[in-house]
Amino acid sequence: MLANLNTLVITGIEAVTVKVEVDIQNGLPAFELVGLAQAALKEARERVKSAIKNSGYEFPNRKIIINLAPADLRKEGSHFDLAIALGILLASEQLINMPDPGLFLAGELSLDGSLRPIPGVLPMCLELHKTRPDSIFIIPPGNSQEAALVNEIHSLTGNNLQEVCAYLEKKQELRTVTPKDEEKPRGNEAQPDFADIKGQETAKRAIQVAAAGGHNILLIGPPGGGKTMLARRMPSILPKMTREEVLETTRIYSVAGLLNTDHPLIDSRPFRAPHKNASAASIIGGGRIPRPGEISLAQNGVLFFDEFPEFSRDVLEALRQPLEDKVVTVARAQATHTYPADFSLIASMNPCQCGFYGSDLECTCTPLQIQKYLGKISGPLLDRMDLHVEVPRVNYEQLRDRSNGESSNDMREKVMAARDIQKKRFARYKISLNSQMRPADVKKFCHLDAESEELLKNAFNQLKMSARAYDRILKVARTIADIGENSNIKLQHLAEALQYRSLDRKYWRN
Structure with missing residues (x-):
């Protein structure tokens, strides 16, 4: 039968x-x-x-x-x-x-x-x-x-x-x-708070800008400055996940077999921090039987690369295409699969091998060693980092300060307000965040007055920017204006966005 x-x-x-x-x-x-x-x-x-x-x-x-x-x-x-x-x-x-x-x-x-x-x-x-x-x-x-x-x-x-x-x-x-x-969403309840961070107001502001516009950010500074603490708190200022985002992210974890049996719903923003020895297949996805990698497991959340230059060159260069397209295609002899890869990348690194180049402590590295260390980050990959932020050492007075800094709840309110503005702006388009704007969108939504135009022209020529860096500065400036609830990009918004690219010249182009 x-x-x-x-x-x-x-x-x-x-x-x-x-x-x-x-x-x-x-x-x-x-x-x-x-x-x-x-x-x-x-x-x-x-x-x-x-x-x-x-x-x-x-x-x-x-x-x-x-x-x-x-x-x-x-x-x-x-x-x-x-x-x-x-x-x-x-x-x-x-x-x-x-x-x-x-x-x-x-x-x-x-x-x-x-x-x-x-x-x-x-x-x-x-x-x-x-x-x-x-x-x-x-x-x-x-x-x-x-x-x-x-x-x-x-x-x-x-x-x-x-x-x-x-x-x-x-x-x-x-x-x-x-x-x-179906369990009730947990949201951001268990996330660490930005109020724990002492000092580093500039870095906190940059993280807020990155969260508001979905931008990628590179944190540079000596050991112990708080780079990892800052990165781990970014999910706490992101909006709560929608049902569509919960379904999308949980589906990826379900296929990967990583769902928690006690709470099998991914209803809080993922934070993935792979080890520097991770292989390209584990980061991008693949294997004998293709499975989602870390960039897909970070969907709708944050992917954190600590000690950025210590990752293999293959891994770092493989990030370039997903950062642009927000998807990754894994081709194998038996099948070709496309996985989503829409995440915010936070990378942290020391300015040199010993970690103290450019700080108030003595650097023991030779110029050749510094150049070799920084050279591990290629120009095309660096271009895809929207914000470059210096995280200096925290002094004693800042550590002993008993006052509470801005909390994650306060920062999240500003992030959500900025994202609401972007959602309304792009209602008729297939995007929802400033970081997703295409060149035509940048031209349409990032108008500059004459004074701002002159500032950007001078910066472009002096810093020898690429066309991609030019677009990303305008996107960041648009986000800064949205946080301030300004319909137009003003001079101070553009100046702040340019400030987040100044380390490109300080560390890589000296």
Whole structure:
């Protein structure tokens, strides 16, 4: 007898429907799995066999052929277990009722027949909502909060294979996933506060500008100045995530298998800080079976590179295209996947190898060593950093100051007000932040008066700026004007934006 069931497979961060066809024939005992099944899927034989036996059913001692269609699509993962087990029971006529064509199943089986959580449930639900909104989706209980985000889909959870079999035989109902399973967003409640930062008012202001416009920022200064503390507090001044952003970011974490079982929703801005020894594949994405990298895991949040020059040249240069396009395409022999990469980059670095070049402490590096250290950051990559900010050493008086600086809540209010202005400005365009403006948008929204035009002309010639740096200065100036709730860019806004590029000349062009 032939049995047909439906499931899905993850390709990139999208899901594709797959039909599981099971046929049992007379002949020597065998378990043939066809349809470009990968290693983890081929191991399903032993899991399914033990789960069927320990659930009170008989595993057929005959030739079992399982086809995963379409056959030209590579299949990876253990979530096919449930559909394969039910297909065997239906094909061997231990279950009588054939499932409805609109039924989809996904779940990994333990040896005792219980259902274990699987990665990728959210993109599966989103795909069903888009293509099969009238379908029923059976998933493990551990994925119920994930599925609750897409409450338009009728999702059910079963604890084990026996319960799902009883449901197909119409002997018992499975628990329906409801929106109540979706937890309330936590927002920025657990984030560290900018009020903890002593001194560094200029750097705090630059971080606020970067957050308001979605700009990239480079922090330069000696060790112990507070660069890492500043970077880690940036998510606390970003607006709370919208439902669309929660879905988008959670989908990426779901595919990567990084969701927390206690709180599987990514409802606070991600902050990713990869180690300097990380490989290009772990940062950009890829691997034998392509997976999202750190730049995709930082979607709608912050990516922090501490000790920026210490990362490999391959990693740093690979950042250039995602910083411009906000997506990254990973090409492999078996597949090509495109992942989102819309994040704010914060990079921190010392001005030299010993860390004290340009500060009030003696630098022990030779000019050649300094040049070699700074030379690790290429000109094209430096051009893509909108703000270059110096973070000097904090003096004793500042450390002992008992007064509280500006808090994250106060800074976030200004950031949100500036973003609201940008949202209204770009309502008819496919962008929402100043950093996303294209050259035509810069020309339209970044008008300068005669005095500002003269200042920018002089700075452009003296600093020998590139066209990209010119555009980014205007974008930053537009953001500074928005924070001040000014409809036009004024001289002081442009002057502040130019100040954030002055370190380019101080460190790299001397």
